[in-house]
Amino acid sequence: MAGKDRDRFSTATRLRVLGEQTAARVYRSQTRRQARRSRLTGRAALLVLVLCSLIVALAYPMRQYVSQRGEIADQQRKMREAGRRVEELRDEKARLKDDAYIERLAREHLHLVRPGETGFTVVDPGARDKRRDDRAGTGRPWYTNLWDGVDQADRPAG
Secondary structure, three states, X not given: OHHHHHHHOOHHHHHHHHHHHHHHHHHHHHHHHHHHHHHHHHHHHHHHHHHHHHHHHHXXXXXXXXXXXXXXXXXXXXXXXXXXXXXXXXXXXXXXXXXXXXXXXXXXXXXXXXXXXXXXXXXXXXHHHHOOOOOOOOOOOHHHHHHHHHHHHOOOOO
């Protein structure tokens, strides 16, 4: 037995046992690290998969939401413009109920005169060159050209 005790305390035996213990610890730590690494990788992959699924699932509704918000803003802008136009037309309607306003419009646009008044039309000699409604350059009044255009609209091109 003395030989066995001696072997147990010898440097070579102690180094061999120490090496085996160290190798076992290294092996255990490596397997734990690999197990931990594989678990984290699996969890991370699952997390990434869930996040990607959520992003894909929410992408289309979010795009629709944003585009509909733009359409709503556009429709609200059109509604405000239409409201302004309605107010303008109401004002014009109220003005058209006034006889003095109607008479002024008739005098300005239709060149009407009251009985006993004398109407004058002043012709500017340079205005003929500037007029856009005289398409043919014939010097005829604009309404004559208008009626000619209406008459020619039905005729076949030839």
